[in-house]
Amino acid sequence: MTIIIEKATIKMKKLLKYILLLIYVALMPACGEDSGLDGVFANKPFALVTAADGGRTSISAVIDDGKRTIRLTFDKKRDVDAVELTFQLNPGYAMVSPKEPETTMDLTQPRTVTVSSGAGEVSYEISARNETPVLSASFLFRGKPIEGVIDHETRTVSFPITTIYASEYPEELLGAVPLDITLSDGYRPTSEKVSYDLSTGESFSVYKGRNTYTYRLVADIAPISVADHLSDFRFRRGVNLAYWMTEADRDWLGYVMPAQFPLWKELGFDHFRVPVDELCIFDREGQFNEKAVGKLHELFTWCEQNGMYAILDMHTLAPREGSDSYREEELYDPAYPEFRTHFVNVWRKLAAEFKAHNPKCVAFELLNEPHDGTPDATGWNKLQNEVLTAVREQDPERIVFVPAMGWQDYNYIKYARVAEEDPNAVVSFHYYLPMLLSHYKMLAWVGYQGAVQYPGVVIPTQSDADKYPQYASFHKTTYNADRIMGEMSNAASDGRNAGLAVHCGEFGCSKNVAEAMRLAWFTDMVAAMEANNIPWTLWECLDGGFGFVDMEYGIYRINCPLLKVLTGKELTDAEAKVLLQKYGFKTE
Structure with a gap:
């Protein structure tokens, strides 16, 4: 505060001295002509010279009375052939050339300014230059x-x-x-x-x-436009080649043989979703597993040649360095930036490796069932943009499936974000609702051993709700064709509002559910998706707990009624058996 007051005092003193000086000069004629300009203004005709800077402001010239120069330096580039000038003279001086104190001059070359006083005329050289910061x-x-x-x-x-x-x-x-x-x-x-x-x-x-x-x-x-390949990606009904390149602790590479690829086309499917685990296609040093990558190239080439389509899905990443298991939440944790960078680099390598395949036939899916813990996918969308940037640098026109957040919950489709001018993006969701039905007596839901029902109340009896209180909410939960239709309609609507095509990447129902209920659920699902123009891929193509092919003790059997629901393909059990044998599957 003391410093501020002192500075203000100094300024006031200077102003007072200047006012007294003006009074003194004004009174000089009364003291006689000999007083002249011998005081403070002697040989200092100019108080200030200013010039318009080409905008709404002005600049001040540097005046050197010793060298008799006036220098204007413009910090905004402007033409100096018509500079608007204002000359403010000290007392006792008058303009000679130019005559008026406010004038316009061509300063492309130095010019002369002349003023007069009682002591005679004096000339200054005035010049201008552009000196931009x-x-x-x-x-x-x-x-x-x-x-x-x-x-x-x-x-x-x-x-x-x-x-x-x-x-x-x-x-x-x-x-x-x-x-x-x-x-x-x-x-x-x-x-x-x-x-x-x-x-x-x-x-x-x-x-x-x-x-x-x-x-x-x-x-x-000025962005480079990209071709719309999605319009030519004519996919409607597909299957997941589940387990072929997942679960790296087991060698599944023989699970699907190239000679068997045509089976699914003959059964009425038109595209594959190909889940891959990082550790199945890369080693710990980040080098490709040539055998696995070779099989992917073989599949993609076959699709290109046979009118089929494929989606390469990064199903599970390898654990980050220093960890013994993959934890997706670490991708969003600022404590592990190297893990995030690793994920981006995985896709940079994949995009470069498979770039040569026809973008109208082969697509990428960035990650399976992400869940960033935010209510609006904020964390995932930022990471997704980083990954998509790496992909687009290699392959700007590839069709890319971006997963809905919340384990690919259809309710999160509304939060999907991609570049506005990207015609080759699809948002993908999964549907296994109600979970107690779709995962009946399986996986994390094996703890419930009571009855289930579809359509209708999922747990039909109060006694089962009481016996299994952790699942009791399903006694108040109803699923039927109308509900599924409504939820598929919402998924399609949210996709349209986001400007994105929608794809159901996984759906299925446990084989532990009674066959009639299971067929009813699949019937309603397929009808709802097709009514809303949502293409889909069934979870599992062979064996497993959700699909349409059964396998027991190495013997395969096609569930023909379910196949008809899925693709409309009608086969007798005998015809299905012959078809399986044709592609090398044991049927007896």
Whole structure:
């Protein structure tokens, strides 16, 4: 506070001295002509010279009375052939040339300004130059220099970028760009920062003396349009090639043989979802398992040649380094940034490896059943953009399935986000509701051994609800065709509102459910999805607890009534047996 008061006092003293000086000069004629200008204004005709800077402000000239020069330096580039000038003279002086104190001059070359006083005339050389704070700004992007276009009038630096695809994410590509900035002599940056976010219009500032100049950085993106391959990806009914390349602790690579690929087309399916675990296709050093990758290439090539489609699904990541198991929540944990980077790099490698396959036949799915713990998929959407950026750098036109959050819950479709101009994105959800029915006496639901019902109240009796209180809510839960139809309608509607096609990547019902109930559930599911134009892939293609093929002691059997519900293919048991034998499956 003391310092502020002292500074104010000093300013007041200076002002008072100046006022007294003016009074003294005004009274000088009364003291006789000999007084003249021998005082403070002797040989100092100009109090101030200003010039319009081309905008709504003005700049002050540097006046050197010793050299008799007036120098104007513009920090905004402007033409100097018609500079609006204002000459403010000290007492006792008058303008000679130009005659008026407010005038316009061509300063493309130095000019002469003449003033007069009682002591005679004196001339000064006046000149102007452009000295902009920022001379250049550039950065290297995808191997090419991007030069900024500097507008000193609006204080913006615009970077024209023509190498970003419409399916990419500028906030990921331009979020931390190291800029090479060249300043005019005497100008200094206000901070040591070197990287800037060009996607949000971040600013940087420079200073010279007491003046500070702030420039806004703008990415002027002219995106490269991408072809719409999704319109040609004619998928409707598919199967998951479950267990073929998952569960790395067991060698499942012989589970599906290339010679058997045609079986599912003959059964009426048109596409495969191919779940893969990272440890099945990569080793611990991050190198490809050539045998597994070779089989994927074989499948994709067969699909291209036979009018089928495939979705490569990253089903489970390897545990992060230092951990013994995969925990998805660690992808969002700031304590493990290297795990997040690892996930991005996995997809960078996959995109490069399979880039040569026809984008109209082979698609990617980023991750199975993510669950970031947020109510609106905030954590996943940020990570998804990072992964998609890595994919799009390699393959900008590949069809990509982005999973709904919450274990691919259809209720999270509304939060799916992709680049607005990306025509090749699909949001995928899974449906196993009600869980007590679809997972009856299986997996995490094996604890319930009472009765179930479909359609109707899932636990039909009060006695079972009382016996298994942890499942009692299902005694108040009803599922039927109308409910499933409504939920599929909501899924389709949320997809449309998000501007995305919708796909049901998994659905199925436990084989422990009574056959009539199970067929009724599948019938209602397929009808609801087809009524809402939702393509789907059934969970499991062979054996397992959910699908349409049964296997016991190495003997395979097709559930023909269920196959008819799924694809409309009608087979007798005998015909199904012959078909299985044709593709090398034991039937007796």
